[in-house]
Amino acid sequence: MSILRPLKRVFPIAALLAALAVQLFFPNSELQPTTRAPYFTYFLLFLLALYAALIIVSFFSAALAKKLEYGGWFYTGAILFLTGLNIFTSKLAVPPVMYFPSLDRVFGALFDDRRLLLKCLAHSGRLLFFGYFGGSIVGLFTGVGIGFSKRLSYWLSPVIRLIGPIPSTVWIPLMLIVFPTAVSASAFIIALAVWFPVTLMTSSGIANVPQSYFDAGSTLGAGRFVRVVKIGVPASMPHIFLGLFNGACSSFITLITAELIGAKYGLGWYVNWEREMLSYSNVYAGLIVVALVFFLLVTGLFKVRDKFLGWQKGVIKW
Amino acid sequence: MVGGVTLRGISKVFKRESSELVHALEGIDLDIAPGEFVTLIGASGCGKSTLLRIVAGLTQPDSGEVCTDGEPVNGPSPDRGFAFQDHTLFPWLNVRQNVAFGLKNQPKERLAALSGGGSMSSKDIKEQISRDVDAWIELVGLQGFEKVFPHELSGGMCQRASLARALAAHPKVMMLDEPLGALDAFTRMNIQEEILRIWQARKTTMIMVTHDVDEAVYMSDRVVVLSPRPGRIQEIIPISLSRPRARSGEDFSRLRAKILDILQFGGLRQAPDYYL
Numbered sequence: 085m086s087i088l089r090p091l092k093r094v095f096p097i098a099a100l101l102a103a104l105a106v107q108l109f110f111p112n113s114e115l116q117p118t119t120r121a122p123y124f125t126y127f128l129l130f131l132l133a134l135y136a137a138l139i140i141v142s143f144f145s146a147a148l149a150k151k152l153e154y155g156g157w158f159y160t161g162a163i164l165f166l167t168g169l170n171i172f173t174s175k176l177a178v179p180p181v182m183y184f185p186s187l188d189r190v191f192g193a194l195f196d197d198r199r200l201l202l203k204c205l206a207h208s209g210r211l212l213f214f215g216y217f218g219g220s221i222v223g224l225f226t227g228v229g230i231g232f233s234k235r236l237s238y239w240l241s242p243v244i245r246l247i248g249p250i251p252s253t254v255w256i257p258l259m260l261i262v263f264p265t266a267v268s269a270s271a272f273i274i275a276l277a278v279w280f281p282v283t284l285m286t287s288s289g290i291a292n293v294p295q296s297y298f299d300a301g302s303t304l305g306a307g308r309f310v311r312v313v314k315i316g317v318p319a320s321m322p323h324i325f326l327g328l329f330n331g332a333c334s335s336f337i338t339l340i341t342a343e344l345i346g347a348k349y350g351l352g353w354y355v356n357w358e359r360e361m362l363s364y365s366n367v368y369a370g371l372i373v374v375a376l377v378f379f380l381l382v383t384g385l386f387k388v389r390d391k392f393l394g395w396q397k398g399v400i401k402w
Numbered sequence: 403m404v405g406g407v408t409l410r411g412i413s414k415v416f417k418r419e420s421s422e423l424v425h426a427l428e429g430i431d432l433d434i435a436p437g438e439f440v441t442l443i444g445a446s447g448c449g450k451s452t453l454l455r456i457v458a459g460l461t462q463p464d465s466g467e468v469c470t471d472g473e474p475v476n477g478p479s480p481d482r483g484f485a486f487q488d489h490t491l492f493p494w495l496n497v498r499q500n501v502a503f504g505l506k507n508q509p510k511e512r513l514a515a516l517s518g519g520g521s522m523s524s525k526d527i528k529e530q531i532s533r534d535v536d537a538w539i540e541l542v543g544l545q546g547f548e549k550v551f552p553h554e555l556s557g558g559m560c561q562r563a564s565l566a567r568a569l570a571a572h573p574k575v576m577m578l579d580e581p582l583g584a585l586d587a588f589t590r591m592n593i594q595e596e597i598l599r600i601w602q603a604r605k606t607t608m609i610m611v612t613h614d615v616d617e618a619v620y621m622s623d624r625v626v627v628l629s630p631r632p633g634r635i636q637e638i639i640p641i642s643l644s645r646p647r648a649r650s651g652e653d654f655s656r657l658r659a660k661i662l663d664i665l666q667f668g669g670l671r672q673a674p675d676y677y678l
Contacts, residue, residue, distance in 0.1 A: 304567065306503075
C-alpha cells in the first residue's frame with residue numbers, strides 16, 4: 085500500500101491521458117452531428133491542466149496531497165466512467181443520437197449557450213435566495229415559538245401538520261392568482277417548501293433539549309429570553325441544521341417545478357424549454373449546471389455546519 | 403453574613419402514572435446558618451434531591467415555605483447556585499464560555515451591586531467578568547483548558563468546570579446534588595478538598611446531598627439524616643471535628659458508625675436466609 089499511496093495522486097492523470105487518447109484517436113460516429121470545435125477535448129485538456137497544477141501545489145501542501153490521495157480512486161473512476169459514456173454515445177452511437185448527443189455537443193451547448201445559462205442561473209439564484217432565506221427565517225421563528233410557547237403550539241401545530249406535508253407545488257395555481265408576479269409567487273412557494281422542515285426540526289429540537297440545561301441556566305440567573313436564545317436555540321442546532329438541509333433539498337425540487345409554470349427564465353425553465361425544442365444537448369448542459377449549483381450549495385451548507393457545530397463531535401452524529 | 407436558609411413545614415407529593423401518591427417529603431423544618439456546610443443523607447428515594455430542588459426554587463413544594471435571608475423563594479435565582487449530578491455543562495460552549503455563562507447572563511444590576519457599587523461602566527463590568535472567570539478556572543485547576551469543549555474533558559474535569567460555573571455566578575447558597583457521585587475515589591477526594599477550600603474562602607452556605615457517609619462526615623458542619631417515604635428528618639448530627647480534618651481517627655469513625663447506625667447499616671447484619 086505504501087507504494088500505491090503517492091501513485092494514487094497520479095492515477096487521475098493517467099486516466100485523463102487515456103480519455104484524451106480515446107477522444108482523439110477514435111473518430112466520432114458518423115450519425116452524430118459535428119460540432120464547431122472538439123469541446124469535450126478542450127474540457128479534458130482543461131481538467132488535465134487543472135489537475136497537473138494541483139499535483140504541483142500538493143508537493144508543497146501536505147493537506148492538499150492527502151486530499152488528492154484520498155480522492156485519487158474516485159477521480160480516476162469518474163474519468164473512466166466519462167470515457168465509457170464517450171465511447172457509448174459519441175464513438176459508437178449505440179443509443180439514438182437525438183436523445184443521447186455526443187459529449188462534444190453537450191459541452192458545446194454549455195459553451196455556446198453560456199449567456200442564456202448565466203441569465204437563467206441568476207434568475208433561479210434570486211428565487212432560491214429569497215425563497216430559501218425567507219422560508220428558513222420564518223421557519224426558525226415558528227419553530228422556536230412552537231417549541232417554547234404552549235399557546236402557539238396549540239394553535240399552530242395542527243395547522244403545520246395539515247399544511248406541511250402538502251407538496252408546496254400544489255399551491256402554484258392559487259399563488260399565481262394571489263401574487264402580482266410569477267416571481268413572487270414562485271419565491272413564496274419555495275419559502276413554503278423550506279419553512280415546513282425547518283419549523284418541524286426546530287420545534288422538535290427544542291422539545292428534545294434536556295430540562296437540566298434550562299434548570300442550570302435558571303440557577304445561573306438566565307431569564308426566559310436568555311434561556312430561549314442562549315440555551316434552547318444552540319442546544320437544538322443539530323436538529324435545526326437537519327431542517328435547513330432537508331429544506332434545501334425540497335427548495336431545489338420546488339424551484340425546478342415552479343419554474344415550469346409562468347417563468348420566462350430560470351434553470352428549470354431552460355431544461356424544460358430545450359426539451360420541448362428536442363435539443364437534448366442543451367437539456368444535458370442545463371442539467372450539468374443544475375447539478376453543479378446544487379452540489380456547491382449543499383457543500384457550502386455542510387461547511388457552515390462544520391463551523392458552527394464543531395462542538396457536537398462525539399455528541400451527535402449525522 | 404448572608405446565605406441563611408429557613409425551611410418550614412415543607413411537604414411534597416408526587417403522583418405516579420398509576421395515580422398512586424408518593425409522599426416524597428413531609429413536614430421538613432430546618433434552619434441553616436449563613437456560611438454553614440450542611441449535608442443531607444439518606445436512602446435513595448427519601449427526597450433529598452427534591453428538597454434541594456425546592457430550596458433552589460426549581461421545584462415548588464405542595465405546602466410549607468422556604469426563605470433565604472428572610473426572603474421567600476418563588477423560583478430559581480442566581481443567589482442560589484446548583485451543581486447537578488450530571489455536570490450539565492453546555493456542550494456548545496467551551497470551558498471559559500461555560501464558566502462565564504452565569505456572569506454574562508444574570509441581571510446587570512445584580513452584577514454591578516456585587517462588584518461594589520452601581521457606577522461601573524459596561525466595559526468595567528466586562529473586564530471584571532473576564533478576571534473573575536480566569537480566577538475561577540485557575541481555582542479549579544483548569545488553566546490551559548479554557549478553549550476545550552466539554553466532550554473532550556474527563557468526568558472529573560467537567561465536574562470541576564461545572565462547579566466553577568455555578569460558583570462564579572456569586573451564589574449566596576450553593577446546592578450540591580451529589581456532584582461527585584459518578585467520579586472515581588481519587589478524583590472525588592481531590593474535588594472535595596477544592597470545595598472545602600472554596601467554601602472556607604468564600605463563606606458560601608453549602609447544602610450537599612450525598613450517599614457517601616465518609617464524605618458527609620469529612621465535609622459537613624451538620625449531617626441531616628432523612629428517612630424514606632415519607633421523607634422526614636430523622637436526626638441531625640453536628641460534626642464538631644476541628645478543621646482541617648483527617649479522613650480517619652477515633653472521632654471520625656465514631657461519627658461515621660453513628661450515622662451508619664441511624665441508616666440501619668451499623669453493626670453486623672444478619673445474613674439473609676436466601677442465596678443469589
